[in-house]
Amino acid sequence: MGLMTAYHASAFARKITIIERKSIGHVLSSTAGETRSIRNDYLDPFYTRLAAESRRLWDEMQRTTRRKLIVNCGCLNIASRAITPDLTTTYAALAHKNMSALGLACTEFDTVGLHSTYPQFKADYASLDHYAGMTALPAIRATLLAHARAQNIEILENTEVTNITEGENGVHVETPGQTFTARKLALTPGRWINELLPALTGIGAYRLPLTMVKPDWAYFVAPVGREHMYDSDHLPVFAYLDVGAYGHPVYVGYTPGVKVGFYHPADFDPVTSKIQRPEDFIKACLPGFKKVQRIEKRDLEGCSYDMVQDDQFILGPLPGYRHIVLGSGWRGTGFKFAPLAGKIIAQLALQGGTIYDIRPFDPARFVRS
Ligand SMILES: Cc1cc2nc3c(=O)[nH]c(=O)nc-3n(C[C@H](O)[C@H](O)[C@H](O)COP(=O)(O)OP(=O)(O)OC[C@H]3O[C@@H](n4cnc5c(N)ncnc54)[C@H](O)[C@@H]3O)c2cc1C
Numbered sequence: 001m002g003l004m005t006a007y008h009a010s011a012f013a014r015k016i017t018i019i020e021r022k023s024i025g026h027v028l029s030s031t032a033g034e035t036r037s038i039r040n041d042y043l044d045p046f047y048t049r050l051a052a053e054s055r056r057l058w059d060e061m062q063r064t065t066r067r068k069l070i071v072n073c074g075c076l077n078i079a080s081r082a083i084t085p086d087l088t089t090t091y092a093a094l095a096h097k098n099m100s101a102l103g104l105a106c107t108e109f110d111t112v113g114l115h116s117t118y119p120q121f122k123a124d125y126a127s128l129d130h131y132a133g134m135t136a137l138p139a140i141r142a143t144l145l146a147h148a149r150a151q152n153i154e155i156l157e158n159t160e161v162t163n164i165t166e167g168e169n170g171v172h173v174e175t176p177g178q179t180f181t182a183r184k185l186a187l188t189p190g191r192w193i194n195e196l197l198p199a200l201t202g203i204g205a206y207r208l209p210l211t212m213v214k215p216d217w218a219y220f221v222a223p224v225g226r227e228h229m230y231d232s233d234h235l236p237v238f239a240y241l242d243v244g245a246y247g248h249p250v251y252v253g254y255t256p257g258v259k260v261g262f263y264h265p266a267d268f269d270p271v272t273s274k275i276q277r278p279e280d281f282i283k284a285c286l287p288g289f290k291k292v293q294r295i296e297k298r299d300l301e302g303c304s305y306d307m308v309q310d311d312q313f314i315l316g317p318l319p320g321y322r323h324i325v326l327g328s329g330w331r332g333t334g335f336k337f338a339p340l341a342g343k344i345i346a347q348l349a350l351q352g353g354t355i356y357d358i359r360p361f362d363p364a365r366f367v368r369s
Contacts, residue, residue: 004342028302036335041095057339074236075132078123096127105130209309217261266311305332315361
């Protein structure tokens with residue numbers, strides 16, 4: 001979010017400095033890893049509209065930078081009668097209804113249609129979100145860093161912000177070795193926001209209602225001899241959000257297998273089922289996996305979802321401050337929104353407002369006095 005803010009802010013600001021406590025994309029940050037889902041299949045039309053707009057900005061960025069940042073393999077939401085007998089009330093069916101109403105390209109499949117199009121799955125209903133897929137994290141990081149270099153944006157790694165004070169005309173940002181004076185500050189410290197807020201002089205005991213959730217996810221060895229069926233040319237991103245499962249195809253050259261993990265959308269109650277681990281999902285819905293073999297990737301274990309008490313992002317001016325804009329609480333679903341969030345933060349900081357309706361995200365909603 002910090003790099004993306006700098007990307008958008010560079011059109012309006014002469015001097016930008018990014019301060020990172022560790023290194024960009026380090027293994028404990030939420031931005032670690034190789035892929036993230038990019039999809040429009042929310043149940044709330046507001047988030048679907050935002051996701052579609054953010055996707056438009058990703059495409060704009062791909063055109064401007066001439067880099068491939070999105071793997072456009074689509075996103076397939078599935079449902080199985082054995083697990084969710086009423087298919088019409090499944091996440092897949094409801095999301096399809098929402099996307100269709102908003103005019104987004106999506107296709108429904110029944111058991112037979114799904115089997116002939118995507119024989120990798122065992123399910124009775126599916127909806128394909130066409131304008132979806134996964135973000136290519138290594139390419140995105142490289143593109144944003146190249147842009148920062150080209151724009152003379154200063155990036156200070158291994159530098160921790162320890163104190164922030166606001167004056168009449170801007171902010172003073174302290175690190176152990178240096179104090180920076182800036183006209184505006186974009187605060188995007190991810191799940192560490194509540195550690196950083198006390199560093200703001202005068203804010204007292206202000207805390208944001210965030211809960212960290214460490215998801216269970218892993219890569220799995222694709223069925224031997226049929227590996228091609230599980231790469232991103234043949235398999236879309238997939239999800240069965242009634243049971244909280246999602247997955248990514250193999251991103252050849254970058255990921256070692258099919259990714260399967262857990263994510264419970266904030267606005268949907270999961271059903272009680274036997275699917276408790278990625279392995280259970282594979283056994284129930286990906287019959288081609290005769291053997292389910294996890295590829296351990298322990299270096300990404302620190303990554304967490306930052307869930308917000310009222311299930312809305314936290315994005316807007318920091319209450320009580322005139323020169324600080326906050327972006328946090330991305331609920332484990334923030335990456336796809338990064339260009340939009342970066343653009344909004346840059347507009348708020350440098351243009352005094354934004355063209356987007358972000359009232360539900362106002363950080364002030366958590367401040368009583
Ligand atoms: C396992 C997993 C899967 C996910 N899957 C998806 C998905 O499929 N699709 C999707 O859209 N989203 C997904 N997300 C969510 C998405 O990745 C995050 O919302 C997004 O990466 C958040 O970025 P960020 O910049 O806010 O946080 P981060 O990447 O964590 O960056 C915050 C940075 O601030 C630095 N920092 C903190 N405090 C200080 C300080 N005092 N001084 C200096 N620096 C500081 C940290 O070191 C860190 O590098 C997933 C998240 C996880 C964990």
